[in-house]
Amino acid sequence: MRLFIAICVCRVLYFIGRLIGKGTSKPGDIARIVCPAVLKRLKFDGKVICITGTNGKTTTSNLVTHMLRENGYTVINNSFGSNMLGGITTSLLTNCTFGGRVKADFSVLEIDERWLRFFVKEVTPDYVLLTNLLRDQIVRNCCPEIVLEKIKLGVTPGTTYILNANDPVSQQVSWGIDNPIVWFALGENDRSTKECRSGTNDAKVCPKCMHELSYDYYHYNHVGSFHCENCGFETPKADFLGHDIDFAGGKFFINGEETQITFDATYFMFNTVAAAAVCCSASGMELKKALASAETFDIGVTKRYEEITVLGRRCQLILTKQNPASIDQSVDFVTDKESPRTLIIISNNMFHTERKDVLFMYDVAYENLKDVEHIVIVGKRRYDMAVRLKLGGIDMERVQVCDEAEGLRSCLEKTEGNIYVMTSSVFSNEDKVLEELKKL
Numbered sequence: 001m002r003l004f005i006a007i008c009v010c011r012v013l014y015f016i017g018r019l020i021g022k023g024t025s026k027p028g029d030i031a032r033i034v035c036p037a038v039l040k041r042l043k044f045d046g047k048v049i050c051i052t053g054t055n056g057k058t059t060t061s062n063l064v065t066h067m068l069r070e071n072g073y074t075v076i077n078n079s080f081g082s083n084m085l086g087g088i089t090t091s092l093l094t095n096c097t098f099g100g101r102v103k104a105d106f107s108v109l110e111i112d113e114r115w116l117r118f119f120v121k122e123v124t125p126d127y128v129l130l131t132n133l134l135r136d137q138i139v140r141n142c143c144p145e146i147v148l149e150k151i152k153l154g155v156t157p158g159t160t161y162i163l164n165a166n167d168p169v170s171q172q173v174s175w176g177i178d179n180p181i182v183w184f185a186l187g188e189n190d191r192s193t194k195e196c197r198s199g200t201n202d203a204k205v206c207p208k209c210m211h212e213l214s215y216d217y218y219h220y221n222h223v224g225s226f227h228c229e230n231c232g233f234e235t236p237k238a239d240f241l242g243h244d245i246d247f248a249g250g251k252f253f254i255n256g257e258e259t260q261i262t263f264d265a266t267y268f269m270f271n272t273v274a275a276a277a278v279c280c281s282a283s284g285m286e287l288k289k290a291l292a293s294a295e296t297f298d299i300g301v302t303k304r305y306e307e308i309t310v311l312g313r314r315c316q317l318i319l320t321k322q323n324p325a326s327i328d329q330s331v332d333f334v335t336d337k338e339s340p341r342t343l344i345i346i347s348n349n350m351f352h353t354e355r356k357d358v359l360f361m362y363d364v365a366y367e368n369l370k371d372v373e374h375i376v377i378v379g380k381r382r383y384d385m386a387v388r389l390k391l392g393g394i395d396m397e398r399v400q401v402c403d404e405a406e407g408l409r410s411c412l413e414k415t416e417g418n419i420y421v422m423t424s425s426v427f428s429n430e431d432k433v434l435e436e437l438k439k440l
Helices: 002-020 025-034 057-070 085-093 144-152 170-174 266-283 287-294 324-335 359-363 382-391 405-412 430-439
Strands: 047-052 075-077 106-110 127-130 160-164 181-186 214-220 223-227 240-246 251-254 257-260 305-310 313-318 341-346 374-378 399-401 418-423
Touching: 002 025, 002 085, 025 085, 047 057, 047 266, 057 075, 057 106, 057 266, 057 287, 075 085, 085 106, 127 266, 144 170, 160 170, 160 266, 181 266, 214 266, 214 324, 240 266, 251 266, 257 287, 266 287, 266 324, 305 430, 313 324, 324 359, 324 418, 341 405, 341 430, 359 382, 374 382, 374 405, 382 399, 405 430, 418 430
Parallel strands: 047 106, 047 127, 075 106, 127 160, 160 181, 181 240, 313 418, 341 374, 341 418, 374 399
Antiparallel strands: 214 223, 240 251, 251 257, 305 313
């Protein structure tokens, strides 16, 4: 009876929340009060896939969902819900029968990396994809190793783990366990570098013997191809390898199968390889079919990437959270584009909590923006960002600080070229700035 009541309460509150534009976490939280550990009482007809990690959770989760659906499978996905326990509960209770049966072929659940260990107490996943572990929200997470320990607490027998072979931190989940492991990786490409160009590198020493870790190349941050000359720790051989990336031609290969690029960023290549590894491992579908469906994926469904026209010019939105690795990738995305370029940086307080934290700015390699022709800064922390750019050696003659969102027109009229909008948070007051841009 409690399960039935919890499902009813969750659905009613979810319906009301949709009407008034509220979030999706609260219905699940209240349902869990009505029926504690409610997820333990659900019965899954299909497989449960959890997707976690620092970067790429949302895009990869949506991509996996799209690929499976395109191949005829039914899928439940919390694509627009919270990725903590309350939001996941909402997603599952609003998609199960009143008797608690989840009839979908797959439940693809994006889960916050710190909350996975709580979820597995109630549901044993069939597959867990760990995208990567990078420095993120220092105030909340401290360092990647802390998050790694929390994830290891959630290792469950019988679960297959799909891990990033290029990440020396997250691959440590495989140490000392008997679970099946599937490795995915990205090979060296035109954007790989011999030196780390990112603002952070949290794997300078070997995690096994603490000697210096040598890199053959970097993709970004501490993600790349590595080896320890002292103990032999190295990048494991990938089961799914992305290679021969042709950014200009818009294509790349995974295990010899060609696929088109729908978004030309290095991290999206990683997401695609990871998604292919999940789909092929979990469903047994042919890699060729998986990649054919990936080619039709609209990255705009993540709500973090969008293209609009501003003052008759192409404008790309690259919305991210206060995560140094994400912002570093956004910086590289802009610097890789043809000149002239105009970059709008929306710099705000930390998420919806309004914490006035600007530490993340000093973990991002803003120095790499030195050749970008025009930079416009807007947002509550605009002056902090201006100071950071100045300390990074950016020519301040190229920088405009816009005091109000309404003043964007006058600032942009002094610039030229395609426009790129980069944020440091997707949960603050960016909407006001974006609304003003869409009016221009």
